[in-house]
Amino acid sequence: MARDVATLVAGAHEGRTRDIARLISMIEDGAPEVPAIMRDLAATSGHAQVIGITGSPGVGKSTTTAALISGLRARGERVGVLAVDPSSPFSGGALLGDRIRMQEHATDAGVFIRSMASRGHLGGLSATTPQALRVLDAAAFDTVLIETVGVGQSEVEVAAAADTTLVLLAPGMGDSIQAAKAGILEIGDVFVVNKADREGADSTVRELRNMIALGDHPDRGWQPRVVKTVASTGEGVDALISTIDEHRAWLAESGEGEQRRLRRARDEVEALAVAILHRRWEAGTDGGVLEKAAREVAAGRLDPHAAAEALVDGS
Amino acid sequence: MARDVATLVAGAHEGRTRDIARLISMIEDGAPEVPAIMRDLAATSGHAQVIGITGSPGVGKSTTTAALISGLRARGERVGVLAVDPSSPFSGGALLGDRIRMQEHATDAGVFIRSMASRGHLGGLSATTPQALRVLDAAAFDTVLIETVGVGQSEVEVAAAADTTLVLLAPGMGDSIQAAKAGILEIGDVFVVNKADREGADSTVRELRNMIALGDHPDRGWQPRVVKTVASTGEGVDALISTIDEHRAWLAESGEGEQRRLRRARDEVEALAVAILHRRWEAGTDGGVLEKAAREVAAGRLDPHAAAEALVDGS
Numbered sequence: 001m002a003r004d005v006a007t008l009v010a011g012a013h014e015g016r017t018r019d020i021a022r023l024i025s026m027i028e029d030g031a032p033e034v035p036a037i038m039r040d041l042a043a044t045s046g047h048a049q050v051i052g053i054t055g056s057p058g059v060g061k062s063t064t065t066a067a068l069i070s071g072l073r074a075r076g077e078r079v080g081v082l083a084v085d086p087s088s089p090f091s092g093g094a095l096l097g098d099r100i101r102m103q104e105h106a107t108d109a110g111v112f113i114r115s116m117a118s119r120g121h122l123g124g125l126s127a128t129t130p131q132a133l134r135v136l137d138a139a140a141f142d143t144v145l146i147e148t149v150g151v152g153q154s155e156v157e158v159a160a161a162a163d164t165t166l167v168l169l170a171p172g173m174g175d176s177i178q179a180a181k182a183g184i185l186e187i188g189d190v191f192v193v194n195k196a197d198r199e200g201a202d203s204t205v206r207e208l209r210n211m212i213a214l215g216d217h218p219d220r221g222w223q224p225r226v227v228k229t230v231a232s233t234g235e236g237v238d239a240l241i242s243t244i245d246e247h248r249a250w251l252a253e254s255g256e257g258e259q260r261r262l263r264r265a266r267d268e269v270e271a272l273a274v275a276i277l278h279r280r281w282e283a284g285t286d287g288g289v290l291e292k293a294a295r296e297v298a299a300g301r302l303d304p305h306a307a308a309e310a311l312v313d314g315s
Numbered sequence: 316m317a318r319d320v321a322t323l324v325a326g327a328h329e330g331r332t333r334d335i336a337r338l339i340s341m342i343e344d345g346a347p348e349v350p351a352i353m354r355d356l357a358a359t360s361g362h363a364q365v366i367g368i369t370g371s372p373g374v375g376k377s378t379t380t381a382a383l384i385s386g387l388r389a390r391g392e393r394v395g396v397l398a399v400d401p402s403s404p405f406s407g408g409a410l411l412g413d414r415i416r417m418q419e420h421a422t423d424a425g426v427f428i429r430s431m432a433s434r435g436h437l438g439g440l441s442a443t444t445p446q447a448l449r450v451l452d453a454a455a456f457d458t459v460l461i462e463t464v465g466v467g468q469s470e471v472e473v474a475a476a477a478d479t480t481l482v483l484l485a486p487g488m489g490d491s492i493q494a495a496k497a498g499i500l501e502i503g504d505v506f507v508v509n510k511a512d513r514e515g516a517d518s519t520v521r522e523l524r525n526m527i528a529l530g531d532h533p534d535r536g537w538q539p540r541v542v543k544t545v546a547s548t549g550e551g552v553d554a555l556i557s558t559i560d561e562h563r564a565w566l567a568e569s570g571e572g573e574q575r576r577l578r579r580a581r582d583e584v585e586a587l588a589v590a591i592l593h594r595r596w597e598a599g600t601d602g603g604v605l606e607k608a609a610r611e612v613a614a615g616r617l618d619p620h621a622a623a624e625a626l627v628d629g630s
Contacts, residue, residue, distance in 0.1 A: 281588075
């Protein structure tokens with residue numbers, strides 16, 4: 001342990017990549033210094049615009065992320081990226097072509113890219129992503145992109161953590177219909193039909209617009225937009241950034257941005273509380289109180305609800 | 316409230332569909348009777364074989380589920396189904412063809428089919444699925460099929476709840492490669508290449524077998540199997556059931572079945588404990604203690620870790 005928390009936090013404030021990376025690693029590992037890190041970061045949060053990027057594998061999330069980085073850099077923003085997508089080249093699962101596209105950003109001091117583990121934590125992303133966001137916020141990134149994958153809990157969690165959520169689709173994958181079923185319509189602020197030079201792009205756009213129009217969007221004040229891009233060539237990316245800006249302006253005017261930040265804080269505090277309890281319940285010899293309770297339940301000597309109440313009241 | 320818990324539980328023991336359905340609804344709704352239900356069910360658990368069925372949209376999960384029901388019914392088993400897949404016809408998002416295939420089972424007294432909400436609960440599936448499983452267990456179903464979708468937390472949770480996890484793929488969807496990336500290889504006990512009459516089935520099988528052989532499967536005692544099916548015609552379904560039986564025998568001999576049940580009890584107790592705390596933290600005026608803490612954190616007056624600790628120690 002060469003450097004203490006205060007030094008690392010000061011380094012992050014100055015935008016030093018190594019210190020930022022080190023702090024996020026400590027958070028991911030659940031290091032004993034995490035409470036001190038959070039304390040030192042508390043007063044500096046709330047400035048970065050957080051953009052969630054989600055969609056099925058193959059729709060071009062990483063290429064779109066790379067294109068957004070370029071577009072945001074071009075207007076002078078500093079950009080942080082958290083990749084919680086296991087198929088993302090940012091987090092290691094790259095095809096060669098994707099890796100090459102990333103290279104230009106890897107050496108840019110105004111860009112910080114970090115992959116996050118998407119599994120293994122109680123509560124999934126929710127326990128560590130918001131804390132990693134705080135670090136990037138303290139490091140004064142203007143925009144943070146969170147890239148994640150798929151249909152499921154992690155995606156909903158990312159939407160909860162983001163100011164603006166982009167849902168990516170590609171033509172002809174049958175995605176739009178599946179998306180509706182899976183409830184993706186409810187989480188998207190902007191729908192991006194990527195690979196729009198492919199056949200079927202217009203009908204995917206039409207289908208999405210119909211679903212948005214028909215969908216159950218009780219007066220939420222923001223009608224989700226549909227944008228076409230070809231992220232690999234950069235086509236449509238400027239329009240996408242303008243749409244994100246529009247949404248950002250709406251968040252500020254409507255007060256919804258404030259609401260989202262409050263909800264985010266609530267989720268973060270709750271996820272941390274659950275993580276603290278998880279450690280307590282597993283601490284001690286013989287697997288801890290949780291393991292003992294589980295053995296009684298598995299043997300049919302105790303019902304799970306009574307076991308849970310005992311755990312809560314003993315904790 | 317026409318009937319009390321003891322009467323409903325007695326009805327479930329006798330396999331009365333309406334009572335089973337009513338108990339599961341009460342669990343899903345978090346009814347005040349849940350602790351009493353769990354108490355009454357405690358001693359009767361642990362007999363049903365639980366089979367998780369997962370895979371991307373379009374691979375034929377529902378058709379496979381229907382084919383498995385038929386196969387298991389043919390040998391006299393009573394079969395329960397929990398559909399937590401938002402795109403499943405069991406849970407409502409059916410195409411007409413799928414619905415027709417379901418009809419034969421809808422009127423069979425030896426089959427109970429139930430859709431479960433996959434969202435909105437803290438902890439996702441984990442809070443209610445194991446409790447619903449207890450109800451089906453008490454109702455003496457021999458096998459319970461849990462159908463879920465996608466890549467993400469909910470899938471991992473289903474694998475944690477199941478004795479045997481089937482991962483479904485279809486040829487030519489690029490699924491096998493994505494599966495490996497997304498960590499699906501780690502959760503599958505049996506890989507089912509469905510729609511095996513389509514081009515590319517054999518290469519998907521080969522690819523899977525290679526990945527399993529190369530994969531990091533540290534002496535876990537069970538080498539995942541790969542089975543080809545055409546669920547829509549029933550082809551390969553008997554072989555799939557035999558493979559499931561093999562896995563079941565291995566679970567019993569190796570002691571792994573006991574380990575999985577213990578782990579399941581642990582997850583269940585913890586999820587219930589978290590749900591109890593969640594309700595306490597949200598109770599009271601003005602959003603409860605959690606909301607108050609979140610407001611302090613959002614304003615930068617309190618760091619999230621300190622807020623979480625206060626929540627835990629005050630609960």
